[in-house]
Amino acid sequence: MTERPDRSPLTSPRSERVRKVAALAGRSARRKQGRFRIEGPQSVRSLLTHRPELTREVFLTERAAGAHAELVDLANRAGVPVQLVDEQILRALVRETAAAGPAGDGTAEASGALVSPQGVVAVGALPSEDxxxxxxxxxxxxxxxxxxxxxxxxxxxxxxxxxxxxxxxxxxxxxxxxxxxxxxxxxxxxxxxxxxxxxxxxxxxxxxxxxxxxxxxxxxxxxxxxxxxxxxxxxxxxxxxxxxxxxxxxxxxxxxxxxxxxxxxxxxxxxxxxxxxxxxxxxxxxxxxxxxxxxxxx
Amino acid sequence: MTERPDRSPLTSPRSERVRKVAALAGRSARRKQGRFRIEGPQSVRSLLTHRPELTREVFLTERAAGAHAELVDLANRAGVPVQLVDEQILRALVRETAAAGPAGDGTAEASGALVSPQGVVAVGALPSEDxxxxxxxxxxxxxxxxxxxxxxxxxxxxxxxxxxxxxxxxxxxxxxxxxxxxxxxxxxxxxxxxxxxxxxxxxxxxxxxxxxxxxxxxxxxxxxxxxxxxxxxxxxxxxxxxxxxxxxxxxxxxxxxxxxxxxxxxxxxxxxxxxxxxxxxxxxxxxxxxxxxxxxxx
The missing domain is CATH 3.40.1280.10 (SPOUT methyltransferase, trefoil knot domain)
Known part of the structure; x- marks a missing residue:
């Protein structure tokens, strides 16, 4: 869980790193990776403001980075890596896969896939269930x-x-x-x-x-x-x-x-x-x- | 809108009558048919109790008819035809089709398709928008x-x-x-x-x-x-x-x-x-x- 994130640019929506973020729709993938996904500027702002220590990585489209410059500032201050990605990759990060179904909360998730993350996605460390x-x-x-x-x-x-x-x-x-x-x-x-x-x-x-x-x-x-x-x-x-x-x-x-x-x-x-x-x-x-x-x- | 319903048994999930009920997920189909769909025992009971005059037809599986005998009574008293259908047809009545999307409320509907109507579906006359x-x-x-x-x-x-x-x-x-x-x-x-x-x-x-x-x-x-x-x-x-x-x-x-x-x-x-x-x-x-x-x- 403390491995350093890969800072090389994300260029393919089918890359392993993208697929791992997409898989976080499933509970078993969240547990296995020890991570969870946060979508949209409001939620990511709240994460970076109140729980910066949980934040592992922030993905933004160029447009979202322009519209929400404060998110980049907050991430920089927290020492959180920011990745600029194109729209296609951002969509792939939140794509809900059929695999999410059997993982436990797939059916109820399905509708959520239609909500746009407005160009902003973050990955956080999953708090332990205790x-x-x-x-x-x-x-x-x-x-x-x-x-x-x-x-x-x-x-x-x-x-x-x-x-x-x-x-x-x-x-x-x-x-x-x-x-x-x-x-x-x-x-x-x-x-x-x-x-x-x-x-x-x-x-x-x-x-x-x-x-x-x-x-x-x-x-x-x-x-x-x-x-x-x-x-x-x-x-x-x-x-x-x-x-x-x-x-x-x-x-x-x-x-x-x-x-x-x-x-x-x-x-x-x-x-x-x-x-x-x-x-x-x-x-x-x-x-x-x-x-x-x-x-x-x- | 006052045409008499077809009382012949429904035997195929692909029949025209079944597809017309399924199509009521879309706003344009509701307007064209002058009808809307009600699912589940609680909603259908409320419809038959408070607005029996709106009810055109009730579809029940045998199991649901046994579990909710009062719905059959209410329908009979209101002179509403009741159709016993098998599980497969009942599912087909509420199947959300891709066609519902462009009709206006398709995307937001998608999640709803996963909710079970518990063996009970009704069709009502669509109140006019005035x-x-x-x-x-x-x-x-x-x-x-x-x-x-x-x-x-x-x-x-x-x-x-x-x-x-x-x-x-x-x-x-x-x-x-x-x-x-x-x-x-x-x-x-x-x-x-x-x-x-x-x-x-x-x-x-x-x-x-x-x-x-x-x-x-x-x-x-x-x-x-x-x-x-x-x-x-x-x-x-x-x-x-x-x-x-x-x-x-x-x-x-x-x-x-x-x-x-x-x-x-x-x-x-x-x-x-x-x-x-x-x-x-x-x-x-x-x-x-x-x-x-x-x-x-x-």
Whole structure:
């Protein structure tokens, strides 16, 4: 993972180096290479600003280098090699191959291939998946101060995982923890949906839900879940100042054991005939209500 | 559009009737046929419950008919023909063809082809696009009573349009209006994302933004927009009881003219480093804050 990048110019879209970046759409290739791919000026700017130490290489078209001179500056300051490539090579870097399918998140990725990286692609070092780091990050939060944690459990769609990271960031969450069965936040689709927020706030993967719940209790952070059957309504409850929203699977919500283990369950009022909210919408309502109450109380 | 459906059994996935349903992924085919496609038990149940008069035909696999006997009952009661088809034909009904691309919403549709309709597909009569109906629907709202309207202007992604209809419904909106330049809410991807809400509340397409703004003013409904530059913060403002949230394009937000014409502009507080929220997230925050204030005031 610390091998020095090859700085020779990229001239063929079929070269080994190009194919290795394209292969990062697949989870197994990300693990094997210990790298992940970041696309588009907003995400790459965020990476270079907040996590320059993760950045291994930046690829830009000449046009993008002109339009986003600050990216070249940021990369230079971080000592990150910048490669100017032509449009054809840039497209090849983000080409989603059929091989990405069986690797685990291929089908959900397919749509993402149509999003243009606007001439900017970066490769970063893949943060390791470490169950202990999630628990340690909780323990490291300042005690007795307000805290908002977001725990994703069995959220399977990479687009949802990315969007949840972005919304958690916007609502001022301190930490996002993903259990082992979630989609990989470092898949290109998740990275795109996170729109740079993946590099703003600490995101830990590979956690075990039981360990997270135990550590939350030990840290006096109230685990909160949404349920259509809960007695308390979100807007009528005074939310604890140290809170962790536990968000579940897109189709099935939280499993019964996890829901039962959360000390706080709230119902989001549904005024129309809609049967439910999707996980990202529910999270948005809960996280911004948490922010509203915090602001009102401050 | 009132021709009687062919009730003979469907035996070939390559038959003309199957191909016509598959073609409804494209906007031009929807207009030419005057029909649209609804997939999955939840959406079809909502269609048959709330808009049975729109339903032309329901296709079910034997397994789905067993698992969702209520759909067969609802269809029978509405006098809608039900066709039992095998799995292969059902898949062919929702197969997205390359031809859907140039029709206008093909690329954004592509990902949707991977979502399973769970053995249930229906065909409905396409509601006409009528700029006058949007304005008339506003005028028909009870005067001097609380009202929440959602106006989508230049929202281009069918998945976003569907999700916005679902969230508007869940938050108790009375009406959703789409301007002419929005994605078609009757594309399969939008219908799926709306999860049945498209049939719960009135949705009008083809509106002109100027006409909508003029009619809102005439009806004493305050047009409200979000802006990162607004002085007022959403959570500090007492929202008017008659309000229309005007939501803009995914990439550019609202154009300057429309933003300038909205009497109320609010800023959604962003606590993290996130630069912005996507349009659906912003709408969720605004609509549920509207609902919260309404409940608190009631």
């Amino acid at each position: 169950p202990a780091s999630a628990v340690a990050a909780l323990a490291a939060l300042a005690p007795a101060k307000a805290a908002t944690v977001v725990v994703l459990h069995e959220v399977r769609d990479p687009g949802n995982v990315g969007a949840l990271v972005r919304t958690a960031d916007a609502a001022g969450a301190d930490l996002v923890l993903l259990t082992r069965t979630c989609a990989d936040p470092y898949s290109p689709k998740a990275v795109r949906a996170a729109a740079g927020s993946l590099f703003h706030l600490p995101v830990h993967t590979g956690a075990e839900i039981q360990d997270v719940l135990a550590q939350l209790a030990a840290c006096s952070i109230t685990a909160a879940a949404t349920s259509g059957y809960a007695d308390s309504e979100l807007f009528s409850v005074e939310l604890p100042t140290r809170i962790a929203w536990i968000l579940g699977n897109e189709a099935h919500g939280l499993d019964r054991d996890t829901l039962g283990a959360a000390p706080l369950a709230v119902r989001i009022p549904l005024a129309g005939h809609a049967e439910s909210l999707n996980v990202h919408t529910a999270a948005t309502v809960c996280l911004f209500e948490t922010l509203r109450q915090r602001q009102a109380g401050a | 700029p006058a109906s949007a304005v008339a629907a506003l005028a028909a709202l009870a005067p001097a009573k609380a009202a929440t309207v959602v106006v989508l202007h230049e929202v281009r992604d069918p998945g976003n349009v569907g999700a916005l209809v679902r969230t508007a419904d869940a938050a108790g909106a009375d009406l959703v209006l789409l301007t002419r330049t929005c994605a078609d809410p009757y594309s399969p991807k939008a219908v799926r994302a709306a999860a049945g809400s498209l049939f719960h509340l009135p949705v009008h397409t083809g509106a002109e933004i100027q006409d909508v703004l003029a009619q809102l003013a005439a009806c004493s409904i305050t047009a409200a927009a979000t802006s990162g530059y607004a002085d007022s913060e959403l959570f500090s403002v007492e929202l008017p009881t008659r309000i229309a949230w005007i939501l803009g394009n995914e990439a550019h937000g609202l154009d300057r003219d429309t933003l300038g014409a909205a009497p109320l502009a609010v800023r959604i507080p962003l606590a993290g480093h996130a630069e912005s929220l996507n349009v659906h997230t912003a709408a969720t925050v605004c609509l549920f804050e509207t609902l919260r204030q309404r409940q608190a005031g009631a």
